[in-house]
Amino acid sequence: MASEQAGIVAAGHPLTAEAGARVLREGGNAVDAAIAALLTSFVAEPLLTGLGAGGYLLTAGGDAEPALLDFFVEATGDPVAPRAELLGVDVSFGDAAQVFYVGPASCGLYGAPAGVCEAAARWGSRPVSELAAPAAALAERGVTINAEQAYVAEILTGILQSTPECAALWSPQGRVLREGEVLLNPELAEALRRLGAEGADPFYRGDIAVAASEWVGARGGSLPLAQLAAYEAVVREPVRIRYRDREVLTNPPPAAGGILLAYAFGLLDLIDSPPPLTAIVDAMAMAQAERTDAFVLGLGEPGFLERFVASRLGSTTHISVLDAEGRACSVTCTNGEGSGVVVPGTGLHLNNIMGEIALNPLGFHRHRPGRRMPSMMAPSVVLRDGAVELVLGSAGSNRIRSAILQTVVGVVDHGLRAAEAVCAPRVHFEDHKVYVEPGIDTDELAAAGRDLVHFRALNLFFGGVQAVQRDPATGQLFGGGDPRRGGVAVAA
Numbered sequence: 001m002a003s004e005q006a007g008i009v010a011a012g013h014p015l016t017a018e019a020g021a022r023v024l025r026e027g028g029n030a031v032d033a034a035i036a037a038l039l040t041s042f043v044a045e046p047l048l049t050g051l052g053a054g055g056y057l058l059t060a061g062g063d064a065e066p067a068l069l070d071f072f073v074e075a076t077g078d079p080v081a082p083r084a085e086l087l088g089v090d091v092s093f094g095d096a097a098q099v100f101y102v103g104p105a106s107c108g109l110y111g112a113p114a115g116v117c118e119a120a121a122r123w124g125s126r127p128v129s130e131l132a133a134p135a136a137a138l139a140e141r142g143v144t145i146n147a148e149q150a151y152v153a154e155i156l157t158g159i160l161q162s163t164p165e166c167a168a169l170w171s172p173q174g175r176v177l178r179e180g181e182v183l184l185n186p187e188l189a190e191a192l193r194r195l196g197a198e199g200a201d202p203f204y205r206g207d208i209a210v211a212a213s214e215w216v217g218a219r220g221g222s223l224p225l226a227q228l229a230a231y232e233a234v235v236r237e238p239v240r241i242r243y244r245d246r247e248v249l250t251n252p253p254p255a256a257g258g259i260l261l262a263y264a265f266g267l268l269d270l271i272d273s274p275p276p277l278t279a280i281v282d283a284m285a286m287a288q289a290e291r292t293d294a295f296v297l298g299l300g301e302p303g304f305l306e307r308f309v310a311s312r313l314g315s316t317t318h319i320s321v322l323d324a325e326g327r328a329c330s331v332t333c334t335n336g337e338g339s340g341v342v343v344p345g346t347g348l349h350l351n352n353i354m355g356e357i358a359l360n361p362l363g364f365h366r367h368r369p370g371r372r373m374p375s376m377m378a379p380s381v382v383l384r385d386g387a388v389e390l391v392l393g394s395a396g397s398n399r400i401r402s403a404i405l406q407t408v409v410g411v412v413d414h415g416l417r418a419a420e421a422v423c424a425p426r427v428h429f430e431d432h433k434v435y436v437e438p439g440i441d442t443d444e445l446a447a448a449g450r451d452l453v454h455f456r457a458l459n460l461f462f463g464g465v466q467a468v469q470r471d472p473a474t475g476q477l478f479g480g481g482d483p484r485r486g487g488v489a490v491a492a
Helices: 014-025 032-042 112-123 128-141 147-155 166-171 186-198 209-219 225-228 258-266 278-289 292-296 304-313 399-412 418-423 443-447
Strands: 006-012 054-060 067-072 085-090 097-102 235-238 239-243 246-249 316-323 328-336 380-384 388-394 427-430 434-435 453-454 466-469 477-481 488-491
Touching: 006 014, 006 032, 006 466, 006 477, 014 032, 014 128, 014 316, 014 388, 014 488, 032 054, 032 112, 032 128, 032 186, 032 316, 032 328, 054 128, 054 246, 054 380, 067 112, 112 186, 112 328, 128 186, 128 292, 147 246, 235 278, 239 258, 246 258, 246 399, 258 278, 258 399, 278 399, 278 427, 278 443, 316 388, 316 466, 328 380, 388 399, 388 477, 399 427, 399 466, 418 466, 418 477
Parallel strands: 434 453
Antiparallel strands: 006 316, 006 488, 054 067, 054 328, 067 235, 085 097, 239 246, 246 380, 316 328, 380 388, 388 466, 427 434, 466 477, 477 488
């Protein structure tokens, strides 16, 4: 879709995208729109994000210097202290399955309330109260479950029924809510209103923090009040990597996804455009191979990014925004799959980041308390001649990197519009296997000896890219929402 109006928003739910577009129409900037969309996603996409989540926001373009706001989840507690057992839940994507670990011991220290307020204070032009009010009203009157959210709820049934509090929200009739039924969450509505009126303080130093800390602690988890009170959203310098005649900005350490994505782009930049599928898979495999114990332990060290790149190259939702002034905002936020731990009276369904296998490659509870977990999330911006051309990011755990990589290759190397690149079939390399969506010629991969796993249809297993794009010649805006996650693009 194209527009020459106030801007464009791509997101994982029509209500999310429309919330951001409405703010653009009313004169807000890209960051205002992203915040409004993010707050609405807490209501419309509550299984993959929320106030108990964490994430990253990348802003670039316009007059401001590019900056990455880190409000991701922190590791908590004493690594040697007794904890409740993590609860393993099997989740099937139809043609592949994963085990996710939930329960109180899976809960990390949330960053979403702090991130929303810090982004609004630094780069926004609208008060959080104004941006949060529509989301709060939506939570109170209820959201009709669409097909994509119903599918997510179905595959996460084991998590949603793992505690009485979560089951009361999602299984009020003894089964998980289905498409067309209404999810009511008045406690989330009140929490959003308080966020708008009081800022993040109640969630980190006030009554909500106390309630969350005591609820989790009494059940064998760890969410210390002192650590909650010390939490801050942190501004970082984005990773910058050349790709063809563009510059890609993405998420820096201590996150893991951005640096591995940059490494893959650097590898592909060494060969002719467009890269063959075998080279794309090879780049994925080489990036994955770099995720060693030393890599994970080194992410928090000063200068790690520079040393890493120099020595080698010589359940989540995403929102992408471009405004009329050329300002971009790319924000990815995740609750993991949710821990099943719903803290009564707070609106918080806490994350299960401490139980995510992909984020704990050295084993569970090995990260020191206070360390930001090494996320795969990589909100990204592609610049051409210094101006924003493409804004994107993805959901999907380890599939985030491969989804973003292939979308950028589609736009830059194949000349696709954002929607075409987002909807194109994907591959993903993991555990020595190449997972393949239908529509891809795999003869070269088979000839190269790759072990192939074929999916029968496009699937949310392969991520959920939301992308917006500005044509550098005409100034037209285009957007693509990922059909794998029910994504849409809405022009303002």
